[in-house]
Amino acid sequence: MLTVLRVDASARNERSLSRKLADKYIDALCRACPDADIVTRDVGSRPPPFVTEAWIAAAFKAPEDRSPHEQAVLEVSDQLIAEVKSADLIVVASPLYNYGMPATLKAWVDQIVRVGKTFDFDLARGDFPIEPMLSGKKLVVLTSSGEFGFAPGGIRQNQDHLTSHLQTVAKYIGAESVDVIRIEYQEFGDERHETSKNAAFQMAEAQGRKLGQLQAAA
Numbered sequence: 001m002l003t004v005l006r007v008d009a010s011a012r013n014e015r016s017l018s019r020k021l022a023d024k025y026i027d028a029l030c031r032a033c034p035d036a037d038i039v040t041r042d043v044g045s046r047p048p049p050f051v052t053e054a055w056i057a058a059a060f061k062a063p064e065d066r067s068p069h070e071q072a073v074l075e076v077s078d079q080l081i082a083e084v085k086s087a088d089l090i091v092v093a094s095p096l097y098n099y100g101m102p103a104t105l106k107a108w109v110d111q112i113v114r115v116g117k118t119f120d121f122d123l124a125r126g127d128f129p130i131e132p133m134l135s136g137k138k139l140v141v142l143t144s145s146g147e148f149g150f151a152p153g154g155i156r157q158n159q160d161h162l163t164s165h166l167q168t169v170a171k172y173i174g175a176e177s178v179d180v181i182r183i184e185y186q187e188f189g190d191e192r193h194e195t196s197k198n199a200a201f202q203m204a205e206a207q208g209r210k211l212g213q214l215q216a217a218a
């Protein structure tokens with residue numbers, strides 16, 4: 001069975017384009033693969049806590065040395081990591097905020113990229129001491145922006161610190177492939193926005209369906 005973790009990061013609900021894009025993708029996937037198990041984590045509406053000094057101290061201790069209080073400090077992180085671990089596909093639906101990810105999504109990333117749980121640290125590996133512990137997952141990023149030209153080759157390609165950041169952390173959540181679908185021009189609200197939106201919805205429908213079909217046939 002395919003397990004999908006859907007992470008929503010928009011602060012908006014009904015009006016959110018990234019959430020609508022995720023609805024489209026997941027609906028298409030579920031139509032093609034009705035057995036898929038969809039787990040939803042809405043960090044936009046219910047943000048995870050930020051990492052604190054107490055969190056860091058607890059995370060870097062061996063589990064058997066943690067006090068009950070330190071175990072409690074890591075409870076949210078444990079839960080979020082369990083969701084990532086059990087997922088085959090992670091769908092992140094996120095707006096572009098100030099050229100990067102919303103703080104709520106960054107809080108989620110900081111809770112799940114954790115030593116001894118999702119990555120291993122060993123100085124014996126020289127300049128690259130960090131090794132991911134998870135593998136075999138796919139990451140799909142569904143995003144919306146007010147401006148345009150953030151895709152490779154676009155006029156703002158170097159200003160998209162949302163998908164580039166997620167691509168960098170992808171391997172620490174076990175993702176071996178990253179697909180991105182974007183809606184752009186939201187602030188312009190003109191025909192370019194309509195075209196971008198329609199293309200993104202079509203792509204989400206096609207890619208969701210294809211993945212569902214592949215899974216159903218497996």
Ligand SMILES: Cc1cc2nc3c(=O)[nH]c(=O)nc-3n(C[C@H](O)[C@H](O)[C@H](O)COP(=O)(O)O)c2cc1C
Nearest residue numbers: 010016017018095096097098099144145146147186
């Ligand atoms: C706090 C905030 C910051 C934003 N920063 C940017 C930005 O840097 N670049 C951009 O193109 N759009 C920016 N936007 C516009 C959003 O990316 C756009 O409205 C998008 O559709 C929001 O996603 P949503 O529809 O899923 O809520 C920003 C919007 C907000 C509310």
